[in-house]
Amino acid sequence: MRKDERRRQQRPFEERDVRLLVAIGHQVGVAVQNARLWQELKEKERARSELLEKLISAQEEERQRIARELHDDMAQGLTALLMGLARLEHPTTGVSPEMVGTIDTVKQFASQALDDTRRMILDLRPAVLDDLGLVSAVRLYAQSHLEPLGVAFTLEAERMHDRLAPHLEVALFRILQEAINNCARHARAEHVRVRLEHVDGEVRGTVEDDGVGFDVWATLKGKREKAALGLLGMRERAALIGGSLDIESEPGRGTRLRLRLPLEKQVP
């Protein structure tokens, strides 16, 4: 046996062996190349996610800052203005009756401006999200955006008493905000139902409407003139925090969005 081995080792390469080795070498080369490309791709994907995360958190900070300024400067200034106008109106200031009408109109301007400011704050970054949490913020957002359109809205929340990590609350809120906006802008629904629950170690969110629905596949695959940035953005944001988003819809059948976020895997 040892003899055999030695003889085999000493046998010179034949033409056939060389061809085989060259072929194997090619295969190995391709495999290595593939592995390297795969590695690069993964590297790029990771870099992309990281960049996206940075962009998102920079954007959130900026939004929070602007919302705070609107609240602290704009809204308070307008409040003081309203109070001052109400004082002018008072009979003891000797104001003429025709002035009272003008003052009242100006008061309404200030009121309107304050309402607009409130709406801007709500879209940018509602204080209620930071103060009271996701459920309260979603309730306020949906009420203010759906009820004026005459869309009935219900919110069910189960075992959502405990607050989540701030970055998760913000991400979930942004996803639900987009879903609610879509209901308001596209669905022509009579009723929108939002459900949030904490079950089996995950947060699950559902946004359902009984509106016109749409072709999900065609919309996501960009068969239409305009990319579905809202829907894709929601997916992306869910993925970034380790969650997933499922979109079910058909023309004429309403739309249902299902969001899942496992909590155990979250780094605190």
Added chain:
Amino acid sequence: MAKIRVLVVEDHAIVRQGIRLLLDVQPDMEVAGEAADGREAIEAAGRLLPDVVVMDLAMPGLNGLEATRAIRKRFPNVQVVALTVHESEDYFFQMITAGAAGYVLKGADPSQLLEAIRTAHQGEVFLHPPLTTKLVRDYLRRVGEGEVTESYGLLTEREREVLRLLAEGHTNQEIADILTIGPSTVQTHRAHIMEKLRLRKRSELMNYAIRQGLLDLRP
């Protein structure tokens, strides 16, 4: 008649000035003092014992909610009216459960703040009108879902109807018309409701209805 003494609690100086401008011309009110955060508010409430505190919600340090809770607990005769940018009904529910007797939005006509101060001074509750609607709606939903508690279960179907109408602000005569019964029958139902729920005044009835709508509703 003695003036209603008001303590103004607000972290933005410009709003404190605005409120002063407004209250200074009211013949029945005077600004007893000012505070710029929750801690100062509790201290000033104890020192000045005002009739009504006008309380901002968002303030650095101790916020309006915590200050309201503390003031209502330590000085039960001091009433609190919330004045805030926050329209969320969740803030509103929290303030009412903390013991506030009023909730007014910045941006609403300032006459609402004046009315809220006067109403709170009478020991009754003033709410930003859209919130009242929400409240009654929520309350009815809970009743509809059978989420009733305590003594509420003692009320008959008719008495609950009367309670709902009372909470909505209807007079005895209006309720009589709506239910097509005599005003004296309404009065009887009313007496039974008050007795079963151990309440004395209409304001307490309103408060009760609010609380029924509130119980377990919020996290």
